[in-house]
Amino acid sequence: xxxxxxxxxxxxxSQSALGLFACASMPGLLHAxxxxxxxxxxxxxxxxxxxxxxxxxxxxxxxxxxxxxxxxTTQVQQYSANLIKGPKDTLTDIPGSYLGxxxxxxxxxxxxIRLHNHxxxxxxxxxxxxxxxxxxxxxxVYVIDPGVKFVYEFEVLNRAGMNIYHxxxxxxTAKQVxxxxxxxxxxxxxxxxxxxxxxxxxxxxxxxQDRLFSAQNQLIYARNMHDRMTGFYGDKxxxxxxxxxxxxxxxxxxxxxxxxxxxxxxxxxxxDDGSPITIIGVDGGLLEKPETKPYVMLAPGERLxxxxxxxxxxxxxELVMRSKPFSGVLPHMMxxxMxxxMxxMMHANALPVGSDYPIFTVRVTKxxxxxxxxxxxLSKITRYQLQDTANPHNPVPISISExxxxxxxxxxxxxxxxxxxxxxxxxxxxxxIEISHAHGGHGDSAKQATAEQADExxxxxxxxxxMxxMxMxxMxRMGGMSxxxMxxMxMMMTMAHPIHLHGxxxxxxxxxxxxxxxxxxxxVSEGFINNGWKDTVLVxxxxxxxxxKPFQDFKGLFMYHCHNLEHEDMGMMxxxxxx
Ligand code: C2O
Ligand code: CU
Ligand code: CU
Numbered sequence: 151x152x153x154x155x156x157x158x159x160x161x162x163x164s165q166s167a168l169g170l171f172a173c174a175s176m177p178g179l180l181h182a183x184x185x186x187x188x189x190x191x192x193x194x195x196x197x198x199x200x201x202x203x204x205x206x207x208x209x210x211x212x213x214x215x216x217x218x219x220x221x222x223t224t225q226v227q228q229y230s231a232n233l234i235k236g237p238k239d240t241l242t243d244i245p246g247s248y249l250g251x252x253x254x255x256x257x258x259x260x261x262x263i264r265l266h267n268h269x270x271x272x273x274x275x276x277x278x279x280x281x282x283x284x285x286x287x288x289x290x291v292y293v294i295d296p297g298v299k300f301v302y303e304f305e306v307l308n309r310a311g312m313n314i315y316h317x318x319x320x321x322x323t324a325k326q327v328x329x330x331x332x333x334x335x336x337x338x339x340x341x342x343x344x345x346x347x348x349x350x351x352x353x354x355x356x357x358x359q360d361r362l363f364s365a366q367n368q369l370i371y372a373r374n375m376h377d378r379m380t381g382f383y384g385d386k387x388x389x390x391x392x393x394x395x396x397x398x399x400x401x402x403x404x405x406x407x408x409x410x411x412x413x414x415x416x417x418x419x420x421x422d423d424g425s426p427i428t429i430i431g432v433d434g435g436l437l438e439k440p441e442t443k444p445y446v447m448l449a450p451g452e453r454l455x456x457x458x459x460x461x462x463x464x465x466x467x468e469l470v471m472r473s474k475p476f477s478g479v480l481p482h483m484m485x486x487x488m489x490x491x492m493x494x495m496m497h498a499n500a501l502p503v504g505s506d507y508p509i510f511t512v513r514v515t516k517x518x519x520x521x522x523x524x525x526x527x528l529s530k531i532t533r534y535q536l537q538d539t540a541n542p543h544n545p546v547p548i549s550i551s552e553x554x555x556x557x558x559x560x561x562x563x564x565x566x567x568x569x570x571x572x573x574x575x576x577x578x579x580x581x582x583i584e585i586s587h588a589h590g591g592h593g594d595s596a597k598q599a600t601a602e603q604a605d606e607x608x609x610x611x612x613x614x615x616x617m618x619x620m621x622m623x624x625m626x627r628m629g630g631m632s633x634x635x636m637x638x639m640x641m642m643m644t645m646a647h648p649i650h651l652h653g654x655x656x657x658x659x660x661x662x663x664x665x666x667x668x669x670x671x672x673x674v675s676e677g678f679i680n681n682g683w684k685d686t687v688l689v690x691x692x693x694x695x696x697x698x699k700p701f702q703d704f705k706g707l708f709m710y711h712c713h714n715l716e717h718e719d720m721g722m723m724x725x726x727x728x729x
Contacts, residue, residue: 190291201303205261208264212228213226213269216391225369246391247390272293272322276318280308284708308337309435309529313337315335334355341436345436357390357411396513399516400517402518407455422470428440428524449713452648454679465517468512479645541581548584548649550722559711564724574727575728577702581699583656584695646691649710649711650685651699656699656700663690707728708726
């Protein structure tokens with residue numbers, strides 16, 4: 151944590167009545183929060199002379215500037231790469247974009263990547279979605295200083311799918327991603343190749359991000375604690391790094407590889423003419439069968455493989471992909487005092503989350519008579535059953551708690567070397583995991599499970615339970631005591647969180663929604679794809695999501711965190727120790 155943030159966090163605490171409560175009763179937690187910046191360093195990995203790569207490239211990250219809006223160029227941070235060994239199509243630059251090159255890998259390839267840090271700050275790169283050894287995963291303990299290099303070596307074990315590469319330094323992930331450090335990493339395999347899906351000029355990456363620009367065309371980032379609490383939202387939508395993105399197409403089927411690269415913004419994607427949207431894949435690759443939806447939700451870190459068939463459309467016609475209205479993902483902080491102030495801050499955004507706005511425009515520029523047809527069967531996926539798991543009766547909890555001071559998982563902020571009993575996972579096991587909210591009556595079972603499985607002395611269990619409940623329990627009590635603004639804000643602090651787990655993809659086993667939040671839930675729930683392999687799942691307020699995840703092959707620390715990257719940086723991140 152930077153000294154600056156530390157200071158603003160203290161100021162925030164001391165200004166609020168809540169701060170008194172928190173300081174009086176949560177010294178351990180505050181101590182942990184202040185220690186968040188104390189990540190030890192592990193020596194950068196060097197090349198192993200016995201590793202014989204099929205693909206090898208340099209990956210650079212540096213400060214640069216690029217023209218995004220008319221007028222002055224914008225200072226950004228950018229990945230660039232140069233191929234040393236391997237197929238020519240391994241790296242493809244996106245012209246005019248701050249995004250890193252598209253990396254294409256084949257299942258089974260051995261890959262060596264030399265990451266060079268030319269920034270003025272530490273960084274490390276994570277391969278979001280890839281199943282790689284713990285020391286190749288870009289864990290923040292591996293951050294490298296400016297001028298230093300880190301060598302990754304791994305074999306591509308994943309099935310075909312769209313993954314993401316992005317920085318993962320603790321407390322600075324959001325800022326670096328926001329300033330441009332991110333890219334798409336596509337894996338291909340034989341199962342997918344046999345389908346003959348649209349490729350080449352007919353397979354289009356669509357990376358959706360929101361940004362806020364100053365009058366001088368410079369990126370503005372999180373200015374205060376509130377921006378971090380809710381997540382930071384820009385007012386301009388960029389696709390592949392460009393504003394007002396237009397895609398010129400022929401009247402035939404396309405494959406759109408869509409990725410939400412925003413730090414916090416959640417989208418509800420739909421075609422503006424009311425045609426349904428056809429999904430053929432999600433985070434971890436192809437579905438078994440295509441799914442047709444009126445709209446589809448896309449939270450930060452999630453991916454969608456969209457079959458977009460423009461055949462039958464006239465040359466000259468246009469179609470717009472929009473984000474449609476929905477509610478319930480942000481805290482409603484209305485009312486007096488601080489609550490009003492925060493509500494005001496959030497609603498000042500010219501592009502409110504959950505409003506109706508365009509993402510990009512498709513222009514049919516050429517009529518063609520031929521188009522590939524949508525396969526009815528895309529892949530084979532064996533659904534996990536409860537009895538496949540090591541723990542059908544006591545799910546591993548991921549209990550979410552949120553408050554203005556801290557975003558916690560299982561009652562704790564991020565700290566290195568702080569693995570709790572419930573966070574230890576036997577290697578080569580398949581685990582049932584329950585993601586729930588720790589407050590407001592939700593997630594009680596998870597909290598119990600936390601205490602039980604923690605296998606700790608009751609006093610310690612109590613302490614963790616209390617810290618877990620602190621987010622809302624504490625605030626609720628404050629509200630009751632003081633009435634008015636704080637209470638109102640506290641009561642409504644709950645929000646949606648895209649929960650991401652490193653390592654292998656998982657399956658969504660069940661979703662359960664609390665009745666109190668059903669109305670909001672109804673505005674998004676038809677847009678969830680619950681089949682297929684996921685690594686990031688949007689958990690709505692009042693929702694409990696059970697997932698089944700394999701932890702095969704690799705021991706070591708694998709992170710789980712909220713992919714609202716501001717939340718991640720605020721500490722809503724933990725490690726599983728696979729052993
Ligand atoms: Cu895309 Cu640990 O994150
Ligand atoms: Cu990841
Ligand atoms: Cu979150």
